[in-house]
Amino acid sequence: MLSQTTEYALRAMSMLAYSPHELTPTPSLAERTKVPANYLAKVLQLLAGAELIQGRRGVGGGYKLSRPAAQISLLDVVRAVTKIERIRTCPLGLANHGPNLCPLHRKTDEAIARIIETYENVTLQDLIDAPGQNMPLCDEKATTRLRVDPALRRR
């Protein structure tokens, strides 16, 4: 239901949020997010197209966030790779429905509204700062490595 592409985009952005000022090479990102490299490359293109990340090719190249993690909501990420819009008029174009949605489309619109609500008020920075044992996507080794230099993350 929540597409693979959406999940991968959220993983990639979460990981990039840990090192917002450095270019992360795609192979490294693929390894840490456990996303197939070819698939990830396409997801990164979508994210770059939505201006959430910026990249540089070649040796030393990679991707980094285009703006601070605190200014990128999870909804921004989801919207960069998939269409998620409230239903405003009858999707079948029925003239007598128009903006008066039928019960089926009212329900579908409700589901969409709830997804939007879940993702819109959470930023990538919120994920990193969330209390708890686990940091997004990080195994123990990576977590330790990332945690020793919090200043770098916040710079």
Added chain:
Amino acid sequence: MLSQTTEYALRAMSMLAYSPHELTPTPSLAERTKVPANYLAKVLQLLAGAELIQGRRGVGGGYKLSRPAAQISLLDVVRAVTKIERIRTCPLGLANHGPNLCPLHRKTDEAIARIIETYENVTLQDLIDAPGQNMPLCDEKATTRLRVDPALRRR
């Protein structure tokens, strides 16, 4: 976000719920749901595979619901065509995460929970019985036609 296939499956099932005791031919269903016939045929196969509908080929053939509309939730329909499961363990298989989801996957799990919640307690019959001006998927002409014989729908 909510896939085209999911939307089409919900449309098809809503329409079949209006005439639960008759076989509706696929071309007629395609026309009334405004779904491309080839695409609809595939969706119907998925719904039949999940035993929500049953069909017969040939002249006079088509599909009908396998059980009363009041016993088919929208979640049943959604689950017949797409995977929608709560996240129980780390999708990356990180050993130190396990069932303790990180903030990213807690949030994704929350979105999934909300979709499930929206669809699980509503049946196809609820859609038809919902008060309001519009019946699911029906234009004025069809609505009139369907409304003149409510006994048939409920039989």
